[in-house]
Amino acid sequence: MAPAKNSDDDNQGRLTGTQSIERALLLLREIAAHNRSGSRLLDLATRTSLQRPTVHRMLKCLAHEGMVQQDSETHRYFLGPMAFELGLTAAPRFNLREICHPAMTRIAEATGDTIFLTQRSGLDAVCIDRHEGTFPIKTFTLEIGVRRPLGVGTGSLAILAALPEEEFRSIINSNEPRLQEHGLNGPTLLSQARKAQKLGYALRETPTLAGVRSLGQVLRNQSGVPFAALSISAISSRMADRRIQELSTLLRNESRLIERQIANGMEIR
Amino acid sequence: MAPAKNSDDDNQGRLTGTQSIERALLLLREIAAHNRSGSRLLDLATRTSLQRPTVHRMLKCLAHEGMVQQDSETHRYFLGPMAFELGLTAAPRFNLREICHPAMTRIAEATGDTIFLTQRSGLDAVCIDRHEGTFPIKTFTLEIGVRRPLGVGTGSLAILAALPEEEFRSIINSNEPRLQEHGLNGPTLLSQARKAQKLGYALRETPTLAGVRSLGQVLRNQSGVPFAALSISAISSRMADRRIQELSTLLRNESRLIERQIANGMEIR
DNA sequence: TCCGTTTTGTCCAGATACCGGACAGACCCC
DNA sequence: GGGGTCTGTCCGGTATCTGGACAAAACGGA
Known part of the structure; x- marks a missing residue:
């Protein structure tokens, strides 16, 4: 029975x-x-x-x-x-950089463009890794270790947009004073984030640098909390609408893989 | 009853x-x-x-x-x-940078030298914050975000030396190939770490830069696991043996405060 | 300041979910 | 292939946890 x-x-x-x-x-x-x-x-x-x-x-x-x-x-x-x-204590076994390394290599090879890995840290996001693509014309290069208010980079924007409404608002609010030195302000950031929420990925012309477009895809943990993002950036001529479709799919798929890998507790090292 | x-x-x-x-x-x-x-x-x-x-x-x-x-x-x-x-998920409430900020300011003001906050990340350590002191002659400036194998910086060395014997050995072993580009090698690092274990803090002449001494103090969590370090560096003339005593005491006291603060779960933000 | 409402905090008898002795199975080394 | 060591499972008795009921505090409107 x-x-x-x-x-x-x-x-x-x-x-x-x-x-x-x-x-x-x-x-x-x-x-x-x-x-x-x-x-x-x-x-x-x-x-x-x-x-x-x-x-x-x-x-x-x-x-x-x-x-x-x-x-x-x-x-x-x-x-x-x-x-x-x-x-x-658990972190050394779940080192995000190491986990993402193969995926970033794959994306860089497949696209030829430069890939960034960004991790949330409180009200900010930190770029923790970068893989240069093979395409000869490089865009601006965000240095590893750079810390900026959430929403400033494109990966960073993807993270911000994925946060729960209340947290999202309160972060933009807290960061407002620091935004202008990055050529941004609260309302602009808010509308960019809304757009990202609709699309499912962040997309923007880098405000400080004309002719560059970048794409950001959030990484979430099992509870759905966003904690990092993959992003890719290239000169606009390599970022036509059609290619953006392909790239966003590529990024999303790799992100799913990484999320699943962390969830399954793969062995690192 | x-x-x-x-x-x-x-x-x-x-x-x-x-x-x-x-x-x-x-x-x-x-x-x-x-x-x-x-x-x-x-x-x-x-x-x-x-x-x-x-x-x-x-x-x-x-x-x-x-x-x-x-x-x-x-x-x-x-x-x-x-x-x-x-x-x-808990991290935003226990943001190490924010927690350490006041302590770093205090140390920088009290000493006039430059203070670094270094966090362990797998086999590496990352400099996550820096406070410039007021003393006019600055030493080399380690950039925020720089990631190097454990043991390369002085804060980093303090963390390495505080790890359990087995982990300690295995990390030096794994990192050995990457050490030489930082002017180090396994045996040297090992003896430096042994010295730090005896002293209770890390101390060294920066290998790549003559005339600079630095001091590192590990931060441990409640279970005693080291996860970060405070360090201070200055030109050797400001780092005589006597002053090293004072500085190490200062660093240790501030570290204890930070450890206690995390343990007590103080409110951040 | 008072009283109704909402929420947090505590108690304790009853029942059930947990404990742990005992056993089975896997693995290794000699 | 036998002895030793370790991991994994079973199941009865009872110590442990559950949750209804109550108390105390916080809140807010008048």
């Missing part, structure tokens, strides 16, 4: 003896998915379909251990220092 | 109804503390004082959820992709 099927959906991979750990991790994912504004106890209970007292008890434990932290004023829950530190 | 006191040690802050979550987090910390070489089931059971079957059941769940991953060949357990992603 089949075991009493839980009324839940397809929970085929049922494990036994781990209910509360599963629930705790479910909570962590839920908190992570709303980490910008934080989560209230009641919302967490609703979203996870758990009872309030259960959620509360678990959160108290998770907070005690530093996995989450509760803002003492608003009572909202956020990911805590231990989550951050576990991430730092 | 007092509740039957558990035979365990001083568990004053006892929470109830969260035994298995506490145990799961204990496991995660234990795995994190040995993430380089991975942990065997039996070792985890021993180190956590839990029963093997219990550990196994929990690990199966944690692996299922992606918090840990098991190497299919060696059966060893490592932190998994979800740990990495939670870290990425």
